[in-house]
Amino acid sequence: MNTLSLSSRAGLLKPSPTLGITAKANAMKAEGIDVIGFGAGEPDFPTPEPIVRAAIDALEKGFTKYTPSAGIKELREAIAAKLLRENGLSYTPDQIVTSCGAKHSVYNTMQVLLDAGDEVILIAPYWMTYADQIRLAGGVPVVIHTTGDANFVPTYDQLKAAVTPRTKAIVVNSPSNPSGAVLPRQTLKEIATLALRHGLWIVADEIYERLVYGGATAPSIGSLGNDVFEQTITINGCSKTYSMTGWRIGYAAAPLPVAKAMSNLQDQVTSGPTTFAQKGAIEAYNLPNEAVEGMRAEFESRRDLIVGLLRQIPGIKVPEPQGAFYVFPDVSAYLGNDLATDDDLASYLLTEAKVAVVPGSVFEGNGHIRLSYATSRKDIERGVARIAEALGRRTA
Numbered sequence: 001m002n003t004l005s006l007s008s009r010a011g012l013l014k015p016s017p018t019l020g021i022t023a024k025a026n027a028m029k030a031e032g033i034d035v036i037g038f039g040a041g042e043p044d045f046p047t048p049e050p051i052v053r054a055a056i057d058a059l060e061k062g063f064t065k066y067t068p069s070a071g072i073k074e075l076r077e078a079i080a081a082k083l084l085r086e087n088g089l090s091y092t093p094d095q096i097v098t099s100c101g102a103k104h105s106v107y108n109t110m111q112v113l114l115d116a117g118d119e120v121i122l123i124a125p126y127w128m129t130y131a132d133q134i135r136l137a138g139g140v141p142v143v144i145h146t147t148g149d150a151n152f153v154p155t156y157d158q159l160k161a162a163v164t165p166r167t168k169a170i171v172v173n174s175p176s177n178p179s180g181a182v183l184p185r186q187t188l189k190e191i192a193t194l195a196l197r198h199g200l201w202i203v204a205d206e207i208y209e210r211l212v213y214g215g216a217t218a219p220s221i222g223s224l225g226n227d228v229f230e231q232t233i234t235i236n237g238c239s240k241t242y243s244m245t246g247w248r249i250g251y252a253a254a255p256l257p258v259a260k261a262m263s264n265l266q267d268q269v270t271s272g273p274t275t276f277a278q279k280g281a282i283e284a285y286n287l288p289n290e291a292v293e294g295m296r297a298e299f300e301s302r303r304d305l306i307v308g309l310l311r312q313i314p315g316i317k318v319p320e321p322q323g324a325f326y327v328f329p330d331v332s333a334y335l336g337n338d339l340a341t342d343d344d345l346a347s348y349l350l351t352e353a354k355v356a357v358v359p360g361s362v363f364e365g366n367g368h369i370r371l372s373y374a375t376s377r378k379d380i381e382r383g384v385a386r387i388a389e390a391l392g393r394r395t396a
Contacts, residue, residue, distance in 0.1 A: 009136060012132065012135050016128075017359075021039040022039045024356070025037045028350075028354070035354045035355070036375075036382055036386065037356040037375065038355065038358075038375065038383060039372060040374065041325075042243075043295060043299075044375055044376065045295050045298075046243065047242065047243050047244050047280075048243070048291050050287060050291075051242060051280045051281075054279045054280045055276045055279055057279070058280075063275055063279060064275055064276060067272040067275050068272055069097075070263040072275075074282055075278045075279075075281055075282050076093035076096040078285040079253070079285060080096060081285070083253060087220040088223040089234060095253055095254060095256055096252070096259065097251060097252050097254075097259050097262040097263050097266065098249060099251065101250040102237035102251075103250065104250055104270070105235045106133055106203070106235055107133050107136075108252060108265055109233050109254075109258075109262070110136070110137040110139065110203075111265055112258060112261040112262055113168060113203075113258070114134065115138060115139075117166060118166060118168035119139065119140045120134045120139050120142065120167075120170065121170040123143075123154050123173070123176075124146060124365060125146070125176075125178050125328065125360060125364055126143075126171070126173065126364065142162050142167070143364055144162050148317060153181060153187055159190060169200055170194075170200055170202055171205065172203065174188075174218050175321075175323025177326060178365065179321065179328040179365070180303075180325075180327060180328065181319075181322065182212060182217075188219065191221065196227055200231065201231055202221055202222070204220065204235065205235045205236075206218070207239065207240050208241075208324040209323075210241040210296060211296055211324055211325060212323040213303055213322055214322060216322040233254040233258060234254070235250065237250030237251060238280075240324075240325075241284075242284040242287070247281070248277065249278065299325050299373065299374070301377075302325070303327070305373075309384040310329050310387075312388070313387065315333035315334060316330065325372055326370050326371065326373070327371050328368050328370050329369060330368050331391075332368075334394055335367065341359070342359040342369055345369065349390055352393075353389065355383050355390075357370065357387075358371075371383075
């Protein structure tokens with residue numbers, strides 16, 4: 001037996017396709033190639049100055065040592081106040097665990113909830129990390145597939161059919177990456193009903209909650225009632241709302257036994273998030289709404305721009321996203337022959353149009369591509385024009 005072999009768990013790990021596409025596009029740019037990137041899932045705005053100043057002040061005052069693994073109490077108090085004020089969720093600071101980004105919080109959640117063979121329901125298209133982290137915890141993803149014609153919203157019958165005796169949890173990501181879909185309140189109620197009936201955990205990833213458009217709202221599923229609240233883990237963070245992706249501050253808010261288990265896990269894995277970044281996050285959660293509204297309004301204008309331009313390309317169907325900063329057009333009309341899959345089409349667009357997009361199959365949304373409009377209006381116009389030209393050389 002080879003004593004130098006890797007674990008079977010290591011075989012489950014795959015590199016992030018979105019980060020890989022962004023890296024490839026950046027490498028091409030470094031070679032002097034004019035590549036327009038629609039791949040990265042991060043705001044292109046600078047972090048608001050008061051947040052930066054708070055972190056600098058913390059550094060200058062020597063606030064650079066270890067903190068409790070769950071984060072400093074002042075930050076957890078600020079998060080608890082935010083959740084009550086904006087989401088109608090009443091958590092104590094002891095029920096909140098801050099981590100190195102919302103992705104870390106999702107990982108902690110799966111690790112403390114799942115045993116081998118436990119099933120977790122995912123609504124496709126979904127952020128691919130969910131499935132990988134479920135498998136790393138020994139769980140089994142069970143996928144419900146939705147369509148753009150239904151605004152990527154599952155039916156009650158689909159949800160009900162996905163529940164088995166092995167189901168442990170369901171993931172709710174609204175607004176959604178990659179589709180930008182916002183689940184209606186009625187759908188959230190249906191999910192809550194099933195969770196209560198079958199004793200399921202609800203894992204609510206609300207990282208894009210403040211980025212909603214056209215009068216849409218994205219209510220927290222945990223606010224639908226005390227019984228639902230007790231079975232919900234609410235995950236969020238600073239990355240998207242406050243343009244703080246590199247700061248790596250996320251959190252999970254959960255029933256106390258779950259929060260304690262997460263904190264204990266984090267004790268042995270990372271300890272607490274970066275000390276001075278926590279001070280910046282406190283400032284973020286105390287910013288006035290205007291600081292976020294300017295970014296949200298610009299994203300909405302960009303959404304309108306990119307949807308309008310994509311809809312001018314023959315054969316492409318473009319559901320209008322209600323939130324986040326992604327559009328998820330159906331490009332299946334252009335698939336066939338040498339471009340058999342959306343992955344082939346994404347490679348073609350990168351090579352021939354010098355435009356980086358993410359293939360929809362990454363998210364179990366075959367026949368689609370994902371474009372992030374967290375980029376300038378100029379690049380949106382140039383990029384979609386290149387896509388139109390490249391697809392125009394093919395028959396839809």
